[in-house]
Amino acid sequence: MGDPALSRRGFLAASMAAGLGATALSGCGGDSDGGSSSGTTTIEWWNISTTEPTKTVWAGLAEKFEAEHPTVRIKIVQLENDAYKSKMTALTASGKLPDVFHTWGGGVLAQQVEAGLVEDLTDRTKDFAAGLLPVAKQPYLLDDKVYGVPFDIGMVGFWYNKAHFEKAGIGTPPTTWAGFLDAVRALKSAGITPLALAGKEKWPGMYYWAYLAMRTAGVEALRKAEDTKDFTGPGFVDAGRHLEELVDLRPFQKGFLGAAYSSPTGQAATVGNGRAAMELMGQWAPVVEADAGKGLGRDLGFFPFPEVEGGQGKITEVFGGGGGHALRRGAPQAAVDFLEFFASETTDRELVRKTGVLPVVPAAESALGDRNLKAVQTQLKAATGFQLYLDQAYAPAVGQEVNDSVAALIAGSRTPEQVARSITKTAGEAQ
Structure with a gap:
C-alpha cells in the first residue's frame, strides 16, 4: 500500500542503549510499564487493522498471547492506513518507534534501518522465521539481514x-x-x-x-x-x-x-x-x-x-507485497516472543480462516477456503516476476x-x- 516520505534520522535515544534490556520503556514516549518494578512488561503494538473482522481477531490474539505470557501486556494502537503512515513519519523523525510496528518493508524500512531505529532480527528469529515462505520474507531482507517478520503476502x-x-x-x-x-x-x-x-x-x-x-x-x-x-x-x-x-x-x-x-x-x-x-x-x-x-x-x-x-x-x-512486523531497536525479548506467536501455524491458520490473509506458514495453507483467495495464491505461485x-x-x-x-x-x-x-x-x- 502507499507510504509517505520518512526522514533519515539519527540513532535511538538513550532508552535504547545496551543494559536497559527488558526494563526499557515503550518506544513511543514511555507509556508502557516496560518491565518496571511491577514485574510486567508492556509491549506497544502499532498496526493498521482498523476494519472488521481483522480488528477484533487481532485484539483476540493479543489477549491469547497475554494469557500465555502472564507478565506481558500488549497495548494495541490501531490507526487507519494514511493516519498510521503520517504518525510513523513523525515518530521516525523523533527517533522513537513503537516496540512492534506494521511495516511493508522495502525502501521505507531501509531508511529506518539506516537511521539505527530498527532491531536486527536475524539471530533472534532464526529458529522460527526459517520456515516461512521465502517470497513473503523478501521485503524485509536488507543486506541479507532480517528486519521484519511477515504475516501476509499477496x-x-x-x-x-x-x-x-x-x-x-x-x-x-x-x-x-x-x-x-x-x-x-x-x-x-x-x-x-x-x-x-x-x-x-x-x-x-x-x-x-x-x-x-x-x-x-x-x-x-x-x-x-x-x-x-x-x-x-x-x-x-x-x-x-x-x-x-x-x-x-x-x-x-x-x-x-x-x-x-x-x-x-x-x-x-x-x-x-x-x-x-x-x-x-x-x-x-x-x-x-x-x-x-x-x-x-x-x-x-x-x-x-x-x-x-x-x-x-x-x-x-x-x-x-504483504504486511509484516518489525521491532524498534532495543525491544525486549517479549516483543520477539510476540512475533514468534504471530508467525506460528496456529495463529496463521486463524488469520487465514477469519481475516482472509494468504498463509505465510506453508502448513497453514490447508486453512485457505475462499475460492478467490485461492485464485490469488495460484497467481502468486505461478508468478514469473514480482515487484514490491x-x-x-x-x-x-x-x-x-x-x-x-x-x-x-x-x-x-x-x-x-x-x-x-x-x-x-x-x-x-x-x-
Missing part, C-alpha cells in the same frame, strides 16, 4: 462483479489492455460504472501506473530506474499514456477524487454495494468490501492485470512522488511526460 489485481460483467455482455475477463478498455466501454454502455477509485488517498491510483509500467517497460526496467534515478524512458512515458487512455473514458465513480478507500462511501464500499463493477486492489479487497459495504458473495471474481500489447512485461509478472509496491520499494520521497504525480495525472493536471520527469527529479534529489 498481489494486486482486479476484483470484479460477475453480474455486472454478464449484464454488459463481457464473457470472460480481459487479458490485454485493449480488451480491458473495451470492457470499460461495454460497462459504460450498459449504464454501469466500470471502476471505483479512492482518489483522495492517492496510493490506489498508483497501482494503475505501476502495473502499466511493469507491462510496458518491464519489471527489470523498474529496478534499473531505481538505480539510475531515471524514469524518463519510453516505457514509463507509455505507462502514463495508457493510463490517460483509461482516464479519458471517465470510468470512475462520481466524486472519486474526494473518495477514501475504506469509508462507507469509499472505493471498497462502492464495489461491495454493487455501484461499480471493478476495483484494482490487493488480496484484502473482499474483506474490506464486505466490511465497508455489503460484499458481493459469489458474484465476486478476480483476474490479473492485463498485458499491454507490444510491451516488455507479461501477465504472469505480479505487483504487490513502488512506494515501498523505492526511497520514501520517491514513492510519495510516484503517488502524487500519478494522482495528478488521473486528475488531469499533469501529463505522462511530466510524471516521468517529476519522479526522475525526486529520485535524483533523494540520493
Whole structure:
C-alpha cells in the first residue's frame, strides 16, 4: 500500500542503549510499564487493522498471547492506513518507534534501518522465521539481514462483479489492455460504472501506473530506474499514456477524487454495494468490501492485470507485497516472543480462516477456503516476476512522488511526460 516520505534520522535515544534490556520503556514516549518494578512488561503494538473482522481477531490474539505470557501486556494502537503512515513519519523523525510496528518493508524500512531505529532480527528469529515462505520474507531482507517478520503476502489485481460483467455482455475477463478498455466501454454502455477509485488517498491510483509500467517497460526496467534515478524512458512515458487512455473514458465513480478507500462511501464500499463493477486492489479487497459495504458473495471474481500489447512485461509478472512486523531497536525479548506467536501455524491458520490473509506458514495453507483467495495464491505461485509496491520499494520521497504525480495525472493536471520527469527529479534529489 502507499507510504509517505520518512526522514533519515539519527540513532535511538538513550532508552535504547545496551543494559536497559527488558526494563526499557515503550518506544513511543514511555507509556508502557516496560518491565518496571511491577514485574510486567508492556509491549506497544502499532498496526493498521482498523476494519472488521481483522480488528477484533487481532485484539483476540493479543489477549491469547497475554494469557500465555502472564507478565506481558500488549497495548494495541490501531490507526487507519494514511493516519498510521503520517504518525510513523513523525515518530521516525523523533527517533522513537513503537516496540512492534506494521511495516511493508522495502525502501521505507531501509531508511529506518539506516537511521539505527530498527532491531536486527536475524539471530533472534532464526529458529522460527526459517520456515516461512521465502517470497513473503523478501521485503524485509536488507543486506541479507532480517528486519521484519511477515504475516501476509499477496498481489494486486482486479476484483470484479460477475453480474455486472454478464449484464454488459463481457464473457470472460480481459487479458490485454485493449480488451480491458473495451470492457470499460461495454460497462459504460450498459449504464454501469466500470471502476471505483479512492482518489483522495492517492496510493490506489498508483497501482494503475505501476502495473502499466511493469507491462510496458518491464519489471527489470523498474529496478534499473531505481538505480539510475531515471524514469524518463519510453516505457514509463507509455505507462502514463495508457493510463490517460483509461482516464479519458471517465470510468470512475462520481466524486472519486474526494473518495477514501475504506469509508462507507469509499472505493471498497462502492464495489461491495454493487455501484461499480471493478476495483484494482490487493488480496484484502473482499474483506474490506464486505466490511465497508455489503460484499458481493459469489458474484465476486478476480483476474490479473492485463498485458499491454507490444510491451516488455507479461501477465504472469505480479505487483504487490504483504504486511509484516518489525521491532524498534532495543525491544525486549517479549516483543520477539510476540512475533514468534504471530508467525506460528496456529495463529496463521486463524488469520487465514477469519481475516482472509494468504498463509505465510506453508502448513497453514490447508486453512485457505475462499475460492478467490485461492485464485490469488495460484497467481502468486505461478508468478514469473514480482515487484514490491513502488512506494515501498523505492526511497520514501520517491514513492510519495510516484503517488502524487500519478494522482495528478488521473486528475488531469499533469501529463505522462511530466510524471516521468517529476519522479526522475525526486529520485535524483533523494540520493
